[in-house]
Amino acid sequence: MASADTIAAIATAPGRGGVGVVRISGSGVRDLMQGVLGKSVEPRTASLRGFLDREGRPMDSGIALYFQGPHSYTGEDVLELQGHGGQVVLGMLLERCLELGARLAEPGEFTQRAFLNDKIDLAQAESVADLIDASTRSAARCAMRSLQGEFSKRIRELVDALIELRMLVEATLDFPEEEIDFLEERDAAGKLQAIRSRLDRVLDAACQGSLMRSGIHVVLAGQPNVGKSSLLNRLSGDEIAIVTDIPGTTRDAIRQSLEIEGIPVHVVDTAGLRESEDPVEKMGMAKAREAMEKSDLILYLADSAKGLDIEDGKILQSLPELPVVIVYNKIDLSGEPPGIRKDGSVCLSAKSGEGMPFLGKRLLEFFSLHEIGENQFIARARHVSALREAAECLARADAAAQPEMLAEDLRQAQTALSRITGEFTPDDLLGEIFSRFCIGK
Ligand SMILES: Nc1nc2c(ncn2[C@@H]2O[C@H](COP(=O)(O)OP(=O)(O)O)[C@@H](O)[C@H]2O)c(=O)[nH]1
Ligand SMILES: [Mg+2]
Incomplete structure (x- = not known):
């Protein structure tokens, strides 16, 4: 993503505050840094600097933090300017960044880039917004667990188990005479049952996680x-x-x-x-x-x-x-x-x-809710419906009369699960998800 254009936004909430942050990400960050700070700063080091206007006069002074890609939130070069938290002074700083070639970031665009650059998966990206929007402490804790990958990990485990079973089933398709014995010998049915009950547990937790959110x-x-x-x-x-x-x-x-x-x-x-x-x-x-x-x-x-x-x-x-x-x-x-x-x-x-x-x-x-356990994560309605769809595919797989149908049902279950973490997610859905974020995140 080295060619990504440079985006900038005020990352702190509108209003008056002790500190206000302007965040910039993209391929033009190094040049922009020269313009606004007069010279580059060391990566990952807090530097007290004047933030300069076009004539080189300080508009504000504060901490400049530079993260060199890929070791940054977005995976690109990122600069954070922590100035004074006033609307006018932050507005001037943002304008200066635009003057230096950045464009205004869309809502959620920093996180979207983090997703596109494989820093986080889609469920984690969503949990960033859910953490910000959390209305209770429990919801915040659950969102943090999803952000740390608790939910994604459980989805990935399911997908891995499905892949293993699919390989087994698809291997038999080449040897139709022996297929039934082969599947029986390797306990395909038992493996499918194990995946189904594991999926049910994740679905149960996701239902609760979704209620925690909404x-x-x-x-x-x-x-x-x-x-x-x-x-x-x-x-x-x-x-x-x-x-x-x-x-x-x-x-x-x-x-x-x-x-x-x-x-x-x-x-x-x-x-x-x-x-x-x-x-x-x-x-x-x-x-x-x-x-x-x-x-x-x-x-x-x-x-x-x-x-x-x-x-x-x-x-x-x-x-x-x-x-x-x-x-x-x-x-x-x-x-x-x-x-x-x-x-x-x-x-x-x-x-x-x-x-x-x-x-x-x-x-x-x-609402069939349990007391909120240590492993509870946050989830969304779209995750719940993807899990339900996967559960239906597996129920069909269980009843499948031929290995060809079994293989197809397993494939569909995997596709449904992969939508959660974003491997197979249509662009318009991505747009919809990130458009609900706040600007600067
Ligand atoms: N003793 C007693 N009075 C109550 C209780 N709940 C409400 N009230 C009284 O019942 C009346 C109507 O209450 P209110 O909450 O306005 O009822 P609403 O019309 O259903 O909203 C008020 O005088 C309340 O003080 C209760 O649990 N015990
Ligand atoms: Mg009343």
Whole structure:
């Protein structure tokens, strides 16, 4: 990639800060360094320098760091200028770099180059963005594990095992008379089973990793006054929604992102559902239904003293086709013990906080989540679907009547897995992935 053009961007977030970084990568870095610093700096050594304008006057001073390719983030020559973190001064520095032949970097372009130059694979590149975007500490830790290659390693192990099995199967295709004996002797079926169960474990972890990244979307619904807003406040540990004993208090859908057992959870509190002539309340209820359509789960609240009444029955019937978990609230009044009932409903008090851990437990159980283990990595929906596709190919392979079909199914499984790490990934998908990065990364 020695001929790659030179890109530059402000790598630090917009706004005021102690330090601001301009990053430059590409074949023109050495010349650019001469222009902006007056002379070259030693690779991998922090040098305090003036950053010079066209007339040679310092615009700023700071630390210059030069990484000579291929020993850099992108694999190309990279220069990092750490100046003062002001928008104007950084803007001037960036402009100077453009004047010296660089062009503005696209979002994620530095990381894209790191991928194209084989410094990291695609799943690792994605985890860079996921680390930056992590909304919980657990998600950040999982993203870091993916960046270190934890996820990629497990994919590679699967691919290696598949290649070995494919070689075995394809070798038999040349000797059709002996093929069945040959495959049996070498326990091809046993090898396939081993790969399938290993794939299932990775798929399971990837599902959880994907939820760690995107979070789960939950809507609080129920009749007015059952304590939906109180539950939102309790979950977030803040007075986000107005709570009164007047039915119909909440009208707008109130959104809050929080963390339950390390999983990001996006909760929407909604207007209570009932017959009403009030036009504002009606709009609120329409918003409630709209929010439900987009959620993974409805937490349907009811008063634990009353249980579900006829009205609740009608509302539950009318809800969109989504999983529902019933939450019986106000157990401080009814005296019902906190916990999870046999039917999966949860008994708690939003007011006193009693029983709240059971709600977290129920959510984990509902989404088949485990406690986040030491090896948990971050993943994306596209990884999960590639793994599912590979699992389907292997299920077909298991049922294949002839070695030719078996060989083809194994090949397809390998292709699906390789899309995760980026060996067989179409360009438009790459463009789509990197365009979601921030500029300067
Ligand atoms: N005793 C008790 N009161 C509650 C509890 N949760 C909510 N409330 C009260 O019920 C009333 C309605 O609560 P609110 O959260 O506004 O209900 P919403 O209409 O469903 O949002 C308020 O007076 C709350 O203080 C609870 O767990 N126990
Ligand atoms: Mg409310």
